[in-house]
Amino acid sequence: MISVVIVGTGNVAQNLFHAFQKSADVNVKQVIGRNKEHLAFVKDDALISTEFTSDITADVYILAISDDAISTVAEYFKDVDGLLVHTSGATSVKALKSVLRPGIFYPLQTFTKGKIISFDDIPMCVEATNENDLNLLKQLGNALSNTVVEINSEQRKALHIAAVFVNNFTNYMYTMGSDICVEHNLDFSLLQPLIKETAAKLDALTPLQAQTGPAKRGDQQTLHNHLQIIKDKHQRELYTLLSNAIKEKHGKEL
Amino acid sequence: MISVVIVGTGNVAQNLFHAFQKSADVNVKQVIGRNKEHLAFVKDDALISTEFTSDITADVYILAISDDAISTVAEYFKDVDGLLVHTSGATSVKALKSVLRPGIFYPLQTFTKGKIISFDDIPMCVEATNENDLNLLKQLGNALSNTVVEINSEQRKALHIAAVFVNNFTNYMYTMGSDICVEHNLDFSLLQPLIKETAAKLDALTPLQAQTGPAKRGDQQTLHNHLQIIKDKHQRELYTLLSNAIKEKHGKEL
Numbered sequence: 001m002i003s004v005v006i007v008g009t010g011n012v013a014q015n016l017f018h019a020f021q022k023s024a025d026v027n028v029k030q031v032i033g034r035n036k037e038h039l040a041f042v043k044d045d046a047l048i049s050t051e052f053t054s055d056i057t058a059d060v061y062i063l064a065i066s067d068d069a070i071s072t073v074a075e076y077f078k079d080v081d082g083l084l085v086h087t088s089g090a091t092s093v094k095a096l097k098s099v100l101r102p103g104i105f106y107p108l109q110t111f112t113k114g115k116i117i118s119f120d121d122i123p124m125c126v127e128a129t130n131e132n133d134l135n136l137l138k139q140l141g142n143a144l145s146n147t148v149v150e151i152n153s154e155q156r157k158a159l160h161i162a163a164v165f166v167n168n169f170t171n172y173m174y175t176m177g178s179d180i181c182v183e184h185n186l187d188f189s190l191l192q193p194l195i196k197e198t199a200a201k202l203d204a205l206t207p208l209q210a211q212t213g214p215a216k217r218g219d220q221q222t223l224h225n226h227l228q229i230i231k232d233k234h235q236r237e238l239y240t241l242l243s244n245a246i247k248e249k250h251g252k253e254l
Numbered sequence: 255m256i257s258v259v260i261v262g263t264g265n266v267a268q269n270l271f272h273a274f275q276k277s278a279d280v281n282v283k284q285v286i287g288r289n290k291e292h293l294a295f296v297k298d299d300a301l302i303s304t305e306f307t308s309d310i311t312a313d314v315y316i317l318a319i320s321d322d323a324i325s326t327v328a329e330y331f332k333d334v335d336g337l338l339v340h341t342s343g344a345t346s347v348k349a350l351k352s353v354l355r356p357g358i359f360y361p362l363q364t365f366t367k368g369k370i371i372s373f374d375d376i377p378m379c380v381e382a383t384n385e386n387d388l389n390l391l392k393q394l395g396n397a398l399s400n401t402v403v404e405i406n407s408e409q410r411k412a413l414h415i416a417a418v419f420v421n422n423f424t425n426y427m428y429t430m431g432s433d434i435c436v437e438h439n440l441d442f443s444l445l446q447p448l449i450k451e452t453a454a455k456l457d458a459l460t461p462l463q464a465q466t467g468p469a470k471r472g473d474q475q476t477l478h479n480h481l482q483i484i485k486d487k488h489q490r491e492l493y494t495l496l497s498n499a500i501k502e503k504h505g506k507e508l
Contacts, residue, residue: 067476090468090476109448110466112455121447149444158438159445161480161493166431166445167452168467169496170424175461175503177420184412190362190403191413191420192456193375197364198421199453202446205366207429212364213422214344222321222344226415234499239415241495242423245488249429 002026002140005054005082007073008064009033011111012087014041016064016144019119025143030056052076060085060140062105071095074102083133089160092153093127103128103137106156107145110167119144125151125159176235208249215246256280256394259308259336261327262318263287265365266341268295270318270398273373279397284310306330314339314394316359325349328356337387343414346407347381357382357391360410361399364421373398379405379413430489462503469500 004026006013013031018041020026032049033039039048053076054061061077063070063086070086077084078098085103086096096102104127107119124141126148128134134150141148151159174195181188201210214222223243230236258280260267267285272295274280286303287293293302307330308315315331317324317340324340331338332352339357340350350356358381361373378395380402382388388404395402405413428449435442455464468476477497484490 067473090479108444110451110455112459112464115458117451123444123447125444147444149441151440155438155440157479157483158434159440161483162431162434162440162442162445163448164467164480164493165427165434166449168465168469168500169430169492170427170449170452171455171461171465172496172500172503173419173424173427174456175465176423177416178461180412180416180419184409186405186409186413186416187403188416188460190377190379190401191416193377194363194417195420195424195453195456197371198424199449201364201366201425202428202449204369206442207425207432210366211422211425211429213418215422219321225344225411226418229411229415238423238495238499239418241492242426245492246422246426249426 002060002136002143003029003058004140005030005032005056005058005061006064007032007052007062007077009035009038009041010064010066011113011115012107013062013064015111015116015119016062016087016107017042018116019144023143026140029058030054054080058082059136060103060105062087067091071098074098083128083136085137089125089156089163092157093129094153101129101133103133104151104153104156105137105140106151108159108163120146123147123149125149125156127152127156176238179232180230180235211246211250213246215243216250218247256314256390256397257283257312258394259284259286259310259312259315260318261286261306261316261331263289263292263295264318264320265367265369266361267316267318269365269370269373270316270341270361271296272370273398277397280394283312284308308334312336313390314357314359316341321345325352328352337382337390339391343379343410343417346411347383348407355383355387357387358405358407358410359391359394360405362413362417374400377401377403379403379410381406381410430492433486434484434489465500465504467500469497470504472501 020028031042042048059082061084067088074096075098083101083103084099085105089106093102106125108123122145124145126137138148178188274282285296296302313336315338321342328350329352337355337357338353339359343360347356360379362377376399378399380391392402432442
């Protein structure tokens, strides 16, 4: 049984808390948050603390807080004997340099306010400074997920950038699609099966293989027609840039 | 029972054929393709023709062929009494001006070579020039799908552009993510749960609500760090453009 203290009250903290509660291998000893109201997701009052220090002994302390607070909050825990990890994709393990046993416990997923999701398929990316700590984090990861991978800080930052492309930027493509639908009195939900199939294609194909569309085909007529219809300056710029990029990637003449 | 002739041998033609074969309400009388080998998906030889004309009488003739061939091939069918439709999102109904009863039967989905998918959730976008023909297409659509919508040529073109954003451009974001993974010795499959959840979020949220990430948060430090890591000129350009667009969309100061 691995004992943990969770620091934070956001989407990651809440999802970790609920997932740990379901695991027979993990005992959540405390959840710490500055604001008591934000700790309402912890039904058991005995587990709650509003002090950013811990007099509770645990195997792992998890800082599930915003990136820019990590090094400051880590200072409060510099004397704990347990492993102290953060859950950020973008932050180096060096942000925890004040603590005795630093590590990373990064769930590669997007978390939504109020939505509790299963960790079964979420890759847990772990990093530590020695073999024992690494094994402990792997054990903790395995208590939640079927995919636990050791990834160093360099790789994790690259993975986070890749995540920005496939998640944040993809969602922005959805936003553009939605804007176009609104402008033409179309129900955006018509595009949902397409959106899901676009993601599902990757089960069998690489993104390079899965690419379709007028730019991929080098279909100048359709590209031209589309640009005649798109009025919004920003959408035109994006349409042109991405179409050219796809043409170039797939070896079509520009 | 609606009788149909399918013209074409590509992904759309193959998927339509298989879906119609499963429906008790539709009878495929013929599948026409120039190349006999490409007609191998039709197991029954009696249904096959390599002549781009039809002496077979059917209620609906479906041109599931490339956009630029539509008006030429339509000419061959100008004397048929049945309804003649194409399946293209980008092509106006005017491309069928030579035929007696033109219409559109546009499945809003991405089709992959060799992959047969269910039409249950695929929006079938239909258009015709009179009420009777429209009703026939709605009936045909309902034989395949739970979602049949009447959409005019203007709207369909806009929908197709929206589809380019959420499908083709999204897939390009996946490609960038994959490139970054390869560069840093990371397995792209680590990103798959994230990609699926990004799409699944739209079940409950609009894309505007679903937006997350450093640009949305206005997290300059992470944006700066990412740009220090991204070496590829094209990726940097894309990262900057899309981050600024997200910041602007969500009212963050540039």
